[in-house]
Amino acid sequence: MDDFLLRALLGGIGVAMVAGPLGAFVVWRRMAYFGAAMAHSALLGVALGLLLELDLNVAVIAVCGALAVLVAALERYKGLATDTVLGIVAHVSLAVALVALAFMETARVDLFAYLFGDILAVTRLDLVWIYGGGLTALAAVVAMWRPLLAATVHEELAEVEGAPVAGVRLAFMLLLALVIAVGLKVVGLLLITSLLIIPAAAARRVARTPEQMAVIASAIGCLAVAGGLYGSLRWDSPAGPSIVVAAAVLFTAVTLATLAFTRRG
Amino acid sequence: MANQATEPERPHGLLVEVAGIDLKLGGNLVLAGVALTASEGEIVTLIGPNGSGKSTLVRVVLGLLEPDRGSVYMRPGTRVGYMPQRVVVDEMLPLTVGRFLALGVPAAGARPRAVLAEVGAAGLAGRPIQRLSGGEMQRVLLARALLREPDLLVLDEPVQGVDVTGQGELFELITRIRDRRGLGVLMVSHDLHLVMASTDTVVCLNHHVCCTGRPEAVSRHPEYLALFGPLAERGLAVYTHQHDHRHAVGGEAAPLAAPPPRQDAAEDTAEDAAETEGRSHG
Numbered sequence: 001m002d003d004f005l006l007r008a009l010l011g012g013i014g015v016a017m018v019a020g021p022l023g024a025f026v027v028w029r030r031m032a033y034f035g036a037a038m039a040h041s042a043l044l045g046v047a048l049g050l051l052l053e054l055d056l057n058v059a060v061i062a063v064c065g066a067l068a069v070l071v072a073a074l075e076r077y078k079g080l081a082t083d084t085v086l087g088i089v090a091h092v093s094l095a096v097a098l099v100a101l102a103f104m105e106t107a108r109v110d111l112f113a114y115l116f117g118d119i120l121a122v123t124r125l126d127l128v129w130i131y132g133g134g135l136t137a138l139a140a141v142v143a144m145w146r147p148l149l150a151a152t153v154h155e156e157l158a159e160v161e162g163a164p165v166a167g168v169r170l171a172f173m174l175l176l177a178l179v180i181a182v183g184l185k186v187v188g189l190l191l192i193t194s195l196l197i198i199p200a201a202a203a204r205r206v207a208r209t210p211e212q213m214a215v216i217a218s219a220i221g222c223l224a225v226a227g228g229l230y231g232s233l234r235w236d237s238p239a240g241p242s243i244v245v246a247a248a249v250l251f252t253a254v255t256l257a258t259l260a261f262t263r264r265g
Numbered sequence: 266m267a268n269q270a271t272e273p274e275r276p277h278g279l280l281v282e283v284a285g286i287d288l289k290l291g292g293n294l295v296l297a298g299v300a301l302t303a304s305e306g307e308i309v310t311l312i313g314p315n316g317s318g319k320s321t322l323v324r325v326v327l328g329l330l331e332p333d334r335g336s337v338y339m340r341p342g343t344r345v346g347y348m349p350q351r352v353v354v355d356e357m358l359p360l361t362v363g364r365f366l367a368l369g370v371p372a373a374g375a376r377p378r379a380v381l382a383e384v385g386a387a388g389l390a391g392r393p394i395q396r397l398s399g400g401e402m403q404r405v406l407l408a409r410a411l412l413r414e415p416d417l418l419v420l421d422e423p424v425q426g427v428d429v430t431g432q433g434e435l436f437e438l439i440t441r442i443r444d445r446r447g448l449g450v451l452m453v454s455h456d457l458h459l460v461m462a463s464t465d466t467v468v469c470l471n472h473h474v475c476c477t478g479r480p481e482a483v484s485r486h487p488e489y490l491a492l493f494g495p496l497a498e499r500g501l502a503v504y505t506h507q508h509d510h511r512h513a514v515g516g517e518a519a520p521l522a523a524p525p526p527r528q529d530a531a532e533d534t535a536e537d538a539a540e541t542e543g544r545s546h547g
Contacts (some may be wrong), residue, residue: 028358148370153354159325160347161369161413198355207359 004120005227005229011122012225012243014130015183016195018137020218023196024203024210025141025172028152032197033083034071034173037090039180041067043097046114050104057129057181063093066179072170095228117188117240119229126185133182137175144168149210186225187240194244195221203253205258220250278305279416280343280449281326286335288321294468296332297473301451303417308443308450310460310480313470314492319453320350322470323421326451343417346410350421350453352402354394362397362405363390370412380408384438399426403435411442418442420452436463442457457484457493 023219026035042060049059067089101109122130126259136221140149151165159165183192199221200213207213227250228243275282281303288296295318303309311319324330325337327347339345354360366377381387388519389397397405403423410418423439424432440463443450452462457467457480467483469475475488483489 028355030355038367129448146368146371153360153365154349155359156324156327156329157347157349157352157369157409159329160345160419204357206358209359209361209364213359 003085004122005233007122007124007127008119008229009226011127011130012119012157012186012229013222014127014134015179015186015224016199018030018141018179019195019221020199020203020216021141021214022137022172022176023200023221024214024217025148025152026176026193026196027200027204029172031176031226033086035176035180035196036193037086038064038067038173038177039184039192040090041093042180042184042189043101043114044093045099046109047097047104050109051100051227054161057133057143057185060181060184061177064180065174067093068170068173068177072166072173081162110139113186113188114238115188117184117186117191119186119239119243120232122185130182130185133178137178138145140171140175142169165252186245191240191244195224198244198247198251199224202247202254205254221247225251243261275338275340276304280304280340281451282336282338283322283326284336286322286325286337288318288325288330288332290321293294295472296325299335299470299474299475301326301468303449303451305449306414306443306447307466308440308452308464309466309468310457310464311451311453311468311470312455312457312460312483313475315455317471319455319470320421322418323451323453326418340416343415344415346413346415346418348406348410348418348420348423350425352406355384356395360394361390362386362392362394365394365405366390366409366412369409376412377408380411382403383411383442384408385434400428400431400435403427403466404438407438407442411446415448417451420450422453422455424454432459436460439463457489 019203028030039075041063045060045063046056048063049056052059053242070089071082071085075081075082098111113121147158147163147165149169150161150163151168155165155169179196180192182187183195186192186230187195199217202220203213207216224247225243231237231238231246232242233237279302281301283302284300286296287294299318299322299324301309301311311322313319325332326339327345328337328339344384354365362381363377363392366380368438377389378390381389381404383406384404386401386408389401389405394402394405403425407420407423410420418439420439424435427435436459439450439452442448452460452464457469459465461484463481464480466477467480468477469483469486469489469492471492475492476483476486478486
């Protein structure tokens with residue numbers, strides 16, 4: 001196997017593994033739109049990083065993290081619906097980023113790579129980011145699993161029972177920012193939400209417990225990465241979108257299989 | 266157990282005491298000068314129309330909302346079991362009743378099954394939480410609150426989504442739990458007559474406390490009647506058949522055995538209707 005292909009596979013699997021449990025929570029907490037909004041604002045991180053000559057991973061994490069804090073703060077004021085706030089913040093930051101990038105004549109930015117990912121160009125340093133960030137996020141999710149799950153089921157009940165609800169909510173958003181930042185390289189900001197949601201949705205069909213769903217979602221995500229890369233090589237299709245297509249094929253297959261199974265049983 | 270030296274002297278067994286609570290939400294004064302107490306072994310029911318601030322007051326007692334003014338006292342070390350108004354678990358979350366119960370108390374061991382049996386929901390532990398009927402869900406929520414071995418149960422509309430016979434059974438269950446465990450209960454209801462038999466104290470709330478006292482007294486209180494209108498009288502007549510003495514006109518909480526004269530023709534009409542219905546119920 002070629003080196004670049006091995007790095008692509010390792011990078012994709014690293015992102016898919018952590019996207020499993022985080023994606024499960026995104027689905028349970030109905031935060032798909034939040035994830036998409038955060039991913040959109042990632043491009044502002046890229047623009048800022050180029051402008052200030054920062055490491056792009058750091059810049060993206062910083063901007064996505066700031067969005068998480070901003071939304072958490074705005075949620076306390078009931079004046080605007082959360083999805084309205086998200087819609088404004090996401091698209092304004094995307095637009096500002098595109099304008100800023102257009103003015104930066106010195107930096108030749110491959111916009112397509114940020115929008116749809118460039119997994120075949122994953123470097124060793126990217127792998128360090130993916131596995132460093134991914135393992136951190138996984139460890140954090142495991143550590144706060146019970147309070148996060150309790151708060152997901154019912155925030156007020158969890159709070160009365162002593163769970164640090166506000167803390168785990170913010171921590172979860174920040175972890176999401178981290179995963180979006182490292183996943184940017186793999187499927188890009190327009191498709192990263194699908195890597196969070198599709199494997200989790202497929203896993204729901206077969207999982208009996210929340211933990212099973214998280215683990216199965218990771219496994220399905222890894223399969224989608226492998227399948228997408230294979231398809232990309234075989235048919236010379238763009239790698240990032242091919243991974244999402246592979247995830248969709250897996251979701252459909254699992255859904256049809258469980259439907260057939262339950263009908264017969 | 267003894268009161269702290271710096272605290273004001275409080276009666277033994279007092280679990281919760283809130284006083285002078287003002288709270289504004291979105292510019293509206295939702296609670297104005299509200300006071301409330303609950304003690305061990307006592308069932309206190311908050312009643313009031315929709316939007317009268319009942320759930321808000323419950324949230325203040327639980328510490329989920331900070332009042333703008335007033336004091337909230339809870340006896341140090343009080344464990345609270347809370348049953349929220351409505352819990353809907355997303356279909357996407359595979360969660361059994363057993364796991365749902367364990368979310369409130371870690372490492373609960375075999376106790377969830379015992380508590381499920383206590384609330385009459387034995388055998389539900391393995392059922393997906395989304396596959397429960399309204400009555401089953403309320404019992405499971407009660408079980409989760411009881412698993413914490415609470416000193417105080419706070420129940421926000423505990424019979425929501427339960428049919429009429431089920432409602433009566435649930436209130437009886439709550440009374441039995443109080444008797445057995447000796448805990449205090451603070452619950453919210455929108456209907457006095459449903460909870461009449463299973464409550465010691467009623468607090469009638471419409472942003473301020475309209476009246477408070479034993480359920481029979483409150484049901485005859487002019488402020489209560491003004492708040493709930495002829496419907497309340499009808500309910501009273503149907504359920505307790507005490508329509509020949511009530512109406513403490515213009516006064517404070519009417520004493521139990523003081524039947525003031527009737528005044529209002531409109532109320533008489535309401536009563537006639539109630540009487541008819543009462544007879545038809547046997």
